[in-house]
Amino acid sequence: MKKTYWLGLAFGVVIGVSMGLTAFAEEAKTNCIGDESGKTNCVSPAIEEEPIGAANLAVDVDEISFGRITELGRRYSKTITIRNNSSEKITINVEKVAYEEGIDESLSALDWVAFVGGKRKFEIRGKDKLQLGVRLIVPSGVVGGTYYAKIKISDGNEDLDKYVTVRADIVTEDYRYGGEIIGQSISFVNLSKKVSTRALLKNNGTAGIKVKYTVNYKNAFGLPEWKSLKEENIELLPGRELDLSVEGKDEVGYGFFTVEQKISYIDAEGQAKEAILSHAVINLPWWSLMIMGGALVLTIVLVIVVKRHRYKVEEAKKKDRTKKSKRKLFVEVVEDD
Numbered sequence: 557m558k559k560t561y562w563l564g565l566a567f568g569v570v571i572g573v574s575m576g577l578t579a580f581a582e583e584a585k586t587n588c589i590g591d592e593s594g595k596t597n598c599v600s601p602a603i604e605e606e607p608i609g610a611a612n613l614a615v616d617v618d619e620i621s622f623g624r625i626t627e628l629g630r631r632y633s634k635t636i637t638i639r640n641n642s643s644e645k646i647t648i649n650v651e652k653v654a655y656e657e658g659i660d661e662s663l664s665a666l667d668w669v670a671f672v673g674g675k676r677k678f679e680i681r682g683k684d685k686l687q688l689g690v691r692l693i694v695p696s697g698v699v700g701g702t703y704y705a706k707i708k709i710s711d712g713n714e715d716l717d718k719y720v721t722v723r724a725d726i727v728t729e730d731y732r733y734g735g736e737i738i739g740q741s742i743s744f745v746n747l748s749k750k751v752s753t754r755a756l757l758k759n760n761g762t763a764g765i766k767v768k769y770t771v772n773y774k775n776a777f778g779l780p781e782w783k784s785l786k787e788e789n790i791e792l793l794p795g796r797e798l799d800l801s802v803e804g805k806d807e808v809g810y811g812f813f814t815v816e817q818k819i820s821y822i823d824a825e826g827q828a829k830e831a832i833l834s835h836a837v838i839n840l841p842w843w844s845l846m847i848m849g850g851a852l853v854l855t856i857v858l859v860i861v862v863k864r865h866r867y868k869v870e871e872a873k874k875k876d877r878t879k880k881s882k883r884k885l886f887v888e889v890v891e892d893d
Contacts, residue, residue, distance in 0.1 A: 613718060626728070655705055735765045738797075740819065
């Protein structure tokens with residue numbers, strides 16, 4: 557039995573080493589020399605031509621926050637800087653729009669937003685800028701929580717419209733945080749060159765939460781440098797759930813990796829938290845399962861054959877001993893006569 561065990565173990569080790577060499581050979585073949593991005597495609601991507609006028613319109617911020625408002629029934633003001641990077645004069649239009657399609661009215665600050673002076677159409681000379689005053693008129697008796705709207709800035713090309721988020725935190729007795737991680741995972745085995753991660757968060761409070769989602773990886777048996785696979789900052793609205801993953805991200809190759817997932821958020825106590833999940837991951841090509849399956853079947857067959865052979869040998873020995881015993885008995889009986 558010991559011989560069978562060691563034979564099967566040796567066979568498994570040979571198969572494992574062969575697969576490992578194949579995996580790491582594939583990794584070495586596809587990784588770019590000196591590339592720290594973690595991408596495995598060494599071909600330079602095609603450079604897309606910038607649309608005409610794409611750089612004409614620029615905005616200094618993508619969000620204006622009116623901060624923590626404790627006094628209701630008042631007006632608050634902020635300024636947005638809009639630049640014309642071209643040498644020609646452009647005409648722009650500004651308007652307030654919903655934060656997102658179908659947003660709950662209880663979270664909307666759309667009716668609170670107004671533009672200083674009431675003007676919504678402006679001309680900006682070449683290489684000049686415009687200071688756009690934005691006013692927030694907070695109603696009296698509004699329930700505490702985070703409220704949202706957006707400002708749309710356009711120069712006539714819809715594909716190049718700029719959007720600025722308007723965010724206001726009404727801090728009354730109803731204002732509370734409620735971030736909670738429902739679940740998170742990193743797959744141990746992937747039959748592709750990609751890793752798979754997932755995190756599910758929920759906001760049980762009335763305050764919006766800034767969530768930072770980061771996924772890094774490194775070769776388990778290679779250099780210790782971490783490579784970034786995803787880094788994203790998301791606004792988790794009150795009462796909403798957020799499903800995060802690295803689906804659709806770049807390939808990391810075949811082999812053994814250490815993958816780390818980080819989630820930064822604010823919990824129900826108002827404390828900033830960072831949840832970290834990290835463990836080893838193996839990426840294999842789909843045909844490796846066929847090899848492993850074949851190796852397993854071959855090992856089982858080999859063990860069965862060896863066992864049957866040993867059984868036949870033992871049976872033959874038993875029969876031989878029985879025959880010898882009978883001959884000895886016969887000889888002893890003849891001598892007694």
